[in-house]
Amino acid sequence: xxxxxxxxxxxxxxxxxxxxxxxxxxxxxxxxxxxxxxxxxxxxxxxxxxxxxxxxxxxxxxxxxxxxxxxxxxxxxxxxxxxxxxxxxxxxxxxxxxxxxxxxxxxxxxxxxxxxxxxxxxxxxxxxxxxxxxxxxxxxxxxxxxxxxxxxxxxxxxxxxxxxxxxxxxxxxxxxxxxxxxxxxxx
Amino acid sequence: xxxxxxxxxxxxxxxxxxxxxxxxxxxxxxxxxxxxxxxxxxxxxxxxxxxxxxxxxxxxxxxxxxxxxxxxxxxxxxxxxxxxxxxxxxx
Numbered sequence: 001x002x003x004x005x006x007x008x009x010x011x012x013x014x015x016x017x018x019x020x021x022x023x024x025x026x027x028x029x030x031x032x033x034x035x036x037x038x039x040x041x042x043x044x045x046x047x048x049x050x051x052x053x054x055x056x057x058x059x060x061x062x063x064x065x066x067x068x069x070x071x072x073x074x075x076x077x078x079x080x081x082x083x084x085x086x087x088x089x090x091x092x093x094x095x096x097x098x099x100x101x102x103x104x105x106x107x108x109x110x111x112x113x114x115x116x117x118x119x120x121x122x123x124x125x126x127x128x129x130x131x132x133x134x135x136x137x138x139x140x141x142x143x144x145x146x147x148x149x150x151x152x153x154x155x156x157x158x159x160x161x162x163x164x165x166x167x168x169x170x171x172x173x174x175x176x177x178x179x180x181x182x183x184x185x186x187x
Numbered sequence: 188x189x190x191x192x193x194x195x196x197x198x199x200x201x202x203x204x205x206x207x208x209x210x211x212x213x214x215x216x217x218x219x220x221x222x223x224x225x226x227x228x229x230x231x232x233x234x235x236x237x238x239x240x241x242x243x244x245x246x247x248x249x250x251x252x253x254x255x256x257x258x259x260x261x262x263x264x265x266x267x268x269x270x271x272x273x274x275x276x277x278x
Contacts (some may be wrong), residue, residue, distance in 0.1 A: 016249070017249070017253065020249070020250060020253050021253050021256070021257070024250075024253050024254070024257055025257065025266060028257075028270070029266075029269060029270060029273070032270050032273050032274070033273055036273045036274050041274070042270070042274050046254065050247060050250050050251070050254070053250055054243055054246050054247065054250070057246060108236070108239070113240060117237070117240065120237065121237055121240060121241055121244075124237065124241075125241070132238065132241055135234070135238045136238055136241055136242050136245065139235060139238045139239065139242070140238055140239055140241070140242025140243075141242065165195055165196070168195055168231070168234065169195075171234055171237075172227075172230050172231075172234065175230055175233055175234060175237070176226075176230060179233075
């Protein structure tokens, strides 16, 4: 099976839930097996599998699944990379096949969020939940403006676009106010 | 002219790498001396990364719900035992 044949549309919440549950049942045991053999805990396996699923999702919606692997094999490949990254000892690194080696992890995935960032995000959620949700659909879930209109109840792509830029302006004001200083943004 | 440089859609196209080579060079030249544009670019980048963080948190919550279902509900007992067994073997 090649990656173009994904049966579910992961952009659709309902289908995504089904797909993820199926992947959980099929792929989590594989990851748990690998991680347990390596001396990792259930929690390790859980963290790694869930991160792998998120990274898989991001690659799927941005059309970045360029390696010819089944979705199951792709997730296992991401998980192996994650495990190797987590490992302190270089002796126990998992070996990767040539397809798995081509998988790249997103560089920003491992950034530790500062409490300042978390506070800012919380503030945005409180002050502009609808805007945050709208921008999430556009930036994170990579929905088209037509899809956005349907989900968020706009009459057409144009009004969705207008609202998008209104939201950016609104959030910009909050982010600018809450940034410690002008230099904080300018450096 | 000045307003168009600060146009959010234009900045977004720059951040998404959608500008032509020529547009990109012009944009980056403008960035050097236009502090207002520079600030807007920074703000937009910051918003992008905040929304990504939000998206990841929401996705994590969605997946955690599935985890909870698979590991708590009795209908998935066989699955649960199968996983438990794996970690027992290496304790």
